[in-house]
Amino acid sequence: MAAAARKRRIPSGLVALALGGFGIGLTEFLIAGLLPQVASSCAVSEAAAGRLISGYALSVAVGANALAAATARLPRKQVLVGLVALFVVGNLLSAVAPNYPVMLLGWIVAALCRGSFFGIGSLVARSLVAPEKKSQAVAIMFAGLTVANVLGVPFGALVGERWGWRAAFWAVTAIGVLALAGIAALVPARAGRVPPATGADPALPKPAAGTDEAASDPVPPSGLRAQVRAFRSWQVWLTLAATALSYGGMFGAFSYIAYTFTEVSGFAQADVAWLLMVYGVGLVVGNLVGGRAADRDRALVLALPALTLALFGLLADSAAASVVLVFVMGVTGFASVPGMITRVTDFAHGAALAASANVSASNVGNALGAWLGGLAITAGLGYTSPLYVGAGIALSSTVVMVIAARLARQHSV
Structure with missing residues (x-):
């Protein structure tokens, strides 16, 4: 009984990583509820304040790969501690910013760590559990981000209304300090060693037979050249493509979901906030x-978003069905994330640059999906068209994943 309880217990290091993800996610989402106050306080236009959001997204895309490459030779725990410290400094700058340029600088500094934190953090998270639970470990780390998605906007609006927008950034700074202390104290120093995938591409670096590394978890490639060699694997590229398409399908639909609610489902504008929750x-x-599901069948998990979005498009004129389906859309849309991260790091032999590239791929997919969804509306196809466009993109992700799985099986034979 005691042994079973220990087996089910979540490693404390995973909890610390989830807290870091919560703080980083909170920063990303709370700004939407604070933009009017930030614009007024910094004496800038709404458009200028809105550039905080676009600046954040650009910093994430650039920072994910740049920081992963720059820290390739450093122990992963040290990198995570440094990334969270960077996050704390960025939010502290935003909290005390005397003007808009300093506010923007702090926001960009905080954003730089996001992609690398989730990329490298996923490698550390999976190393803390048994191999058959690696995707579940990544999911626990990402739980902080998903909870922040629910609480971010209302948290920012509530704190900003009561104590001002700076108080929200002070609160996030405090969460960052707690996460920093937790990761430093609870994550093992050698965390992040990842075993190779079954059927891994022959181009990947492998430990020499008879060495300690061959008998246990291999040391992930270090140095920029070794990290880049991981991208010689077709499996890495196919997984990145599937990730981009999966995110693109869901985000293409989500970007215009407010219009679907108000123009098709019959909801009032005031209802959009709770529907997004x-x-x-x-x-x-x-x-x-x-x-849990991704540790068993990733292709099945990736097939569900396309089915959900197509069904949503058919039933969007029903308010009751829309409530149910927007929930299912959230469930199926994020269900593939842990599995895809573990897959790309499997075939990249634990290269941190590949894990961070997965984050960048998701941002590329977001941009693609939003663009195609907007084109469909502009073409006069109606406010359900982004749902069908998203379903098509998500279906292409499933096709790519099926091809990748077949190629992997051929290599393993």
Whole structure:
């Protein structure tokens, strides 16, 4: 009984990583509820304040790969501690910023760590559990991000209304300090060693036979050249493509979901906020359920978003069905995330640059999906068209994943 309890217990290092993900996610989402106050306080236009959001997204895309490459030779725990410290400094700058340029600088500094934290953190998380639970471990780490998605906007609006927008950034700074202390104290110093995937591409670096590394978890490639060699694997590229398409399908639909609610489903504008919270709860559930499911069948998990979005398009004129389906959309949309991260790091032999590239791929997919969804609306196809466009993109992700799985089986024979 005691042994079973120990087996089920979540490693404390995973909890610390989830807290870091929560703080980083909170920063990303709370700004939407604070933009009017930030614009007024810094004496800038709404458009200028909105550039905080676009600046954050650009910094994430650039920072993910740049920081992963720059820290390739450093122990992963040290890198995580440094990334969270960077996050704390960025939010502290935003909290005390005397003007808009300093505020923007702090925001960009905080954003730089996001992609690398989730990329490298996923490698550390999976190393803390048994191999058959690696996707579940990644899901636990991402639980902080998904919970932040639910709480971010209302948290920012509530704290900003009561104590001002700076108080929200002070609160996030405090969460960052707690996460920093937790990771430093609870994550093992040698965390992050990842075993190779079954059927891994022959181009990947492998430990020499008879060495300690061959008998245990191999040391992940270090140095920029070794990290880049991981991208010689077709499996890495196919997984990155599937990730981009999976995110693109869901984000293409989500970007215009408010119009679907108000123009098709018959909801009032005031209802959109709680409907988005329903979606956010779905993300939390999908992340945890998907981590377990992805350890079994990633192709099946990737097939569910396309089915959900197509069904949503057919039933969008029903308010009751829309509530149910936006929740299911959240569940299926995030269910693939843990599995895809573990897959790309499997075939990249634990290269941190590949894990961070997965984050960048998701951002590319987001941009692609939003663009194609907007084209469909502009073409006069209606406010359900982004749902069908998203279903098509998500279906292509499933096709790529099926091809990748077949190629992997051929290499393993």
